[in-house]
Amino acid sequence: QKEVEQNSGPLSVPEGAIASLNCTYSDRGSQSFFWYRQYSGKSPELIMSIYSNGDKEDGRFTAQLNKASQYVSLLIRDSQPSDSATYLCAVKTNAGKSTFGDGTTLTVKP
Amino acid sequence: GAGVSQSPRYKVAKRGQDVALRCDPISGHVSLFWYQQALGQGPEFLTYFQNEAQLDKSGLPSDRFFAERPEGSVSTLKIQRTQQEDSAVYLCASSFETENSPLHFGNGTRLTVT
Numbered sequence: 575q576k577e578v579e580q581n582s583g584p585l586s587v588p589e590g591a592i593a594s595l596n597c598t599y600s601d602r603g604s605q606s607f608f609w610y611r612q613y614s615g616k617s618p619e620l621i622m623s624i625y626s627n628g629d630k631e632d633g634r635f636t637a638q639l640n641k642a643s644q645y646v647s648l649l650i651r652d653s654q655p656s657d658s659a660t661y662l663c664a665v666k667t668n669a670g671k672s673t674f675g676d677g678t679t680l681t682v683k684p
Numbered sequence: 685g686a687g688v689s690q691s692p693r694y695k696v697a698k699r700g701q702d703v704a705l706r707c708d709p710i711s712g713h714v715s716l717f718w719y720q721q722a723l724g725q726g727p728e729f730l731t732y733f734q735n736e737a738q739l740d741k742s743g744l745p746s747d748r749f750f751a752e753r754p755e756g757s758v759s760t761l762k763i764q765r766t767q768q769e770d771s772a773v774y775l776c777a778s779s780f781e782t783e784n785s786p787l788h789f790g791n792g793t794r795l796t797v798t
Contacts (some may be wrong), residue, residue, distance in 0.1 A: 578726075583724050604783050617697065617775055617789040664787075671717065671740055672787060674726035678785060 577601060578665050580675035589684050597642030597675055599642065605674040606666040607639055609648045610678065611659045618662055622648060653682040685708075688790035690776050696796045697766045705761045705793045709778030716759050717787060718751055719775040725766060727775055766797045 581596045585644070595609075606625050609666045610618035624630045630678040636649040646665075650657055660677040689708040707714050714735050719727035720743075729743040735756035739744050746750070748767075754757040763770055773794050777787035 608786050609786075617792050618787075619753060619789070623784075623786050635692045666783075669740070670734070670783075671716065671729050671732055671743075673729060674719075676724070676726045 576601065576675070578663055578675040580661075580663050580678050582678070584679040584681060586655050586681045586683060589653060589655060590680055591653050593611050593653045593657065593662050593680055593682070595648040595650075595663075595678050595680070597601065597646040597648075597665075598644055599646070599663075599665045599673075601643065601667055601673075602641075604641075604644075604665045605668050607637070608645045608664040608666070608672065609635075609637060609646075610662040610664060610674075612661045612662055613675075621661070631675045650680075653680075654682050655682045658682050688717070688776055688788055690774075690777050690793050692792035692793060693791060694794050694796075696798060699797055700765050701769060702762065702764045703766055703795065705776075705795070706774050707759045707762075707776030707778075707790060709757065709759070709776070711757070712745055712780070713778035713788070714780045714781050716753055717759050717777045717779075718759070719774055720745075721773045721776065721792070730761070730774075763795075766795075768797050771795055771797045 609621045612618045624637040640646045663675040664672045666672045717732040718730040730739040733753040750765045773792045779785035
């Protein structure tokens with residue numbers, strides 16, 4: 575079992591819809607949680623970070639964290655074709671390193 | 685510089701050759717990380733430095749892989765006697781400190797071993 579698991583894609587949603595991306599992790603000592611977006615052939619870039627239980631909103635993006643369930647999610651509202659990319663969930667422990675899931679590929683169809 | 689800089693962007697090596705990949709982190713970033721990313725997979729941790737100290741090298745796949753950051757700034761990842769399974773994108777990332785800071789990635793080096 576991988577330390578960070580993401581729902582296997584690909585995920586396809588119509589333009590304007592809500593895209594829901596999920597992630598579970600195994601290390602209960604994890605402290606920080608991140609969502610990165612990676613366009614094809616490019617490097618990952620930070621979308622959201624979340625450190626405490628609950629929701630965190632930034633524009634069209636909402637990250638949700640539930641440490642008891644070891645679950646992180648990312649909601650993208652009013653999805654746009656430019657949101658089409660692979661979304662990587664990353665989990666960091668206080669040991670310093672970030673562990674990544676294999677990503678979920680999202681396609682937003684016009 | 686404005687971002688993390690990696691060189692070369694592409695490297696083709698014949699099996700058995702040694703390669704050296706360079707990473708120049710964001711100025712002032714204490715922590716520097718190396719990841720390996722195979723096609724269709726997430727980045728896999730290789731090693732990380734805090735300043736010049738290599739705090740974790742548990743992800744290095746074999747003793748053919750070696751990383752250094754002698755002055756706490758630029759880092760080099762060296763792969764000796766390259767094998768075909770070493771073909772991947774090697775990503776370097778830096779951050780201010782290790783606990784809550786996100787990673788800032790360079791553009792990566794795509795290594796192809798023929």
